[in-house]
Amino acid sequence: MWRCSRLIEVEDLHFTYPNGVEALKGISLSISDGEFVAIMGQNGAGKTTLVKHFNGLLKPTKGRVLIDGVDTRHVSVATLSRKVGLVFQNPDHQLFSETVEDEVSFALKNFGFDEGAINERVEKVLNLLDLIQYRKVSPFMLSGGERKRVALASVLAWDPKILILDEPTIGQDSYQKERLRQFIVQLNQQGKTVIIVTHDIEFVVECEPRIILMKDGKVIADGDAREVLTDLKLVSEASLILPEITQIFVRLNDFGFPRNVISVYEAKQLILERLFWRR
Amino acid sequence: MAVIETSNLTYTYPFAEKPAFKDVNLKIERGEFVLLTGPSGCGKTTLCRCFNGLIPHFYGGNLEGEIVVAGLKPTEHPIYEMARHVGLVFQNPENQLFALTVEKDVAFGLENIGLPRDEIRRRVDWALKVTGIYDLKDRAPFELSGGQQQRVAIASVLAMQPEIIVLDEPTSFLDPLSAKSILEIIHRLNRDLEITVILVEHRLDLAARYADRVIIMDRGQIILDGEPRRVFLDERARLIGVGIPKVVRLYLMLMGDGIDLGRVPLSPEEISESIVEVLTSDRS
Amino acid sequence: MSMFDGLRFRNVSSPIHRIDPRAKFIYVCALFVAAVLFNQLIPLLILLLIQIPLVVMAKVVREWLRLIRGASFFAAIIFIMNVISLYFYGGYPSLASIIEHALAMTVRFIVLVESFSIFFLTTSPDMFGLSLEQIGVPYEFCFAFTTAIRFVPVLAEEAQTIIDAQRSRGLELEGGNIMRRIRNYIPILIPLIVNAIRRSLELAEAMESRAWGASKKRTNLYVLKMGSRDYCLIIVSILMVAASVYVWLFIKIPSITQILWP
């Protein structure tokens, strides 16, 4: 059924903030069930504004947004949030409970889960994110990286069909980033639709999701990571830079190497092949 | 001459059970560009706070050992005196700009010191030009993009004409192109004005090429310290999960397959040159 | 929201913007005195009308109209309250004179709102802080004032983000009894307070790092200097007060009702 495949459908979406800032200027796109998407683009491009439309926090000034076939204007944020879990950039904007456990069960209570189910889910998600030892600890005592994981846990707990992460890698060290990447990829392989909003090009390169590039409230490119992120013109327009590996291959282009290489492993393979072929 | 020197420096925050860092011995020469990195929570920010005396004067706690910065002991001199020698730039641009025009923000420190007005004017204009934001001088900082705001923050410490600038993750909120231009400005300050730079970063891919020296901390201790090309090769750097640039990873992988590219690369330019060299020499 | 926009500084350049804030402040005070002195409709209307050219000159007509629209609700209440109280206690000869008096009170309110609005719309908080400083208010106080103004919009945006974050986790703010509603705000208030504290610590740290408190004699990059135009405005203000006092003491002002139905 078409409904299942087109999970998010955005049609000519315009949005203007009450102060007159026109943050989105005609966006059309659709995201299918089980996709992995990265929304990228410069500061102020409208990425956060766009994803706030997916769970109904913002309603279109013009155009419409359909989630699973339902127009977001006709349902409450709470109803939409059951399907669309949005994790905000800064965990400190949502943490308020006395213990990590309470923090994670907050949403479950709001959504009316019964006590048994709440306990079960809290336990499961805290194990999944390696937070179980902090169960009874105040979230304010944790480090930045850990607070970010608590915020993620508190959304994952109700198992939304679509998971949206706004700037998940800011301030994280590379070990935490690698763990986060594995975790996201795993969720996606289990069938969850995952959308990340980020500037972190090296992080994205390792996930190879579908890329949506935004600039000044418009989508300027939409396609494969390998295709979009190796296009110098698009990438600089979105205030990004080429991935490190691509920068190497752009220079090796004169020697007959392809330009659109983004992964280290592929790079190694190509160079080895060339050398051994020579020999 | 060392511009920063510490010996057995150990610090514990008030009410903390264990020290944030322990027995740090560090010697930084005038004019060096030092990249300081390490896993989250290893004590990088805490160490930076010691350089201008925020620790111990602002944070309290217990500081042991010796520290000398620009010939002064931060423990014995008030922060405002250290501020003339050491400029700190923080991660979040929003919380370090307070005035309602860019120009006024850049003048803030100089006004505090009580310099004559025309001297302030001269230095403010100079700092705005060096950081490339002279055209923005009458705008309100909060109307600017993150990258522009971070330039204002840099200009405002630069105006104090410090010998040392310490930047704590100055690019983490910025998009890559803005981040790159900030790093280029920092590089220029170091190269042209010979200001000592200490840059804290998690993302090494953009910053590594500018550094004379990389210091890696882990759990409150310095575990590696040296020339970037040497430090990145060290097994320990990878084991504690420092974000080694991809060009170095590629270099190491090729090395594993028996291909020696010579010098360790710090940028895509360098590695592609080495690859080209290997390819062409192979041919002959 | 829209009403407060009428008090928020707009950075355009105009002759009114360039006037020294101290002179402008004296003018506002003079207007205030004059408006309080009179309770007849005619002089109050004159005070209202003479400000319109100023608004036009300052290029803030749109914001100013928005403010008047925002204030009209309060103006209506003042009008109705006056009519009712005068009707029962006033001993006024006719309904027309009651209405005239109530109208006068309403116009007085608008004149007061309007004069402050012109002041705040055309004076940057920086300049205002600076003029406070130059009339001898301690610098710490002036700094606190401008910083507060600088961070109000930031905090408002932060509050919105927090509300959004909690609504995304199923928090519903409407509905339920009073106790329930108060409870609903806890998940918003706690992060708001925690973040405000964290932010102020970061600000303090940044201030300290930039030599806050280094010297007793702080220099200021800008100095305000009164020009001839500013002195003119001050003289006009003084004359206005003097004239008002004179009229108030010696001239019997007719009411419109008397003119129409003698």
Ligand SMILES: Nc1ncnc2c1ncn2[C@@H]1O[C@H](COP(=O)(O)OP(=O)(O)OP(=O)(O)O)[C@@H](O)[C@H]1O
């Ligand atoms: N609450 C708000 N009120 C008014 N304008 C806003 C608000 N939030 C964002 N804007 C404006 O809308 C535009 C888009 O902002 P948005 O936060 O969606 O950008 P973004 O792409 O997420 O940027 P960043 O990478 O900095 O997070 C910007 O010009 C911003 O100033």
Ligand SMILES: Nc1ncnc2c1ncn2[C@@H]1O[C@H](COP(=O)(O)OP(=O)(O)OP(=O)(O)O)[C@@H](O)[C@H]1O
């Ligand atoms: N103000 C403070 N009071 C008490 N403890 C603190 C304070 N700031 C940091 N700490 C603790 O000191 C240790 C070192 O923290 P620090 O912020 O220096 O790490 P960092 O290397 O800068 O990490 P990150 O990369 O996440 O910024 C951590 O265990 C942290 O919890």
Ligand SMILES: [Mg+2]
């Ligand atoms: Mg955003």
Ligand SMILES: [Mg+2]
């Ligand atoms: Mg830090």
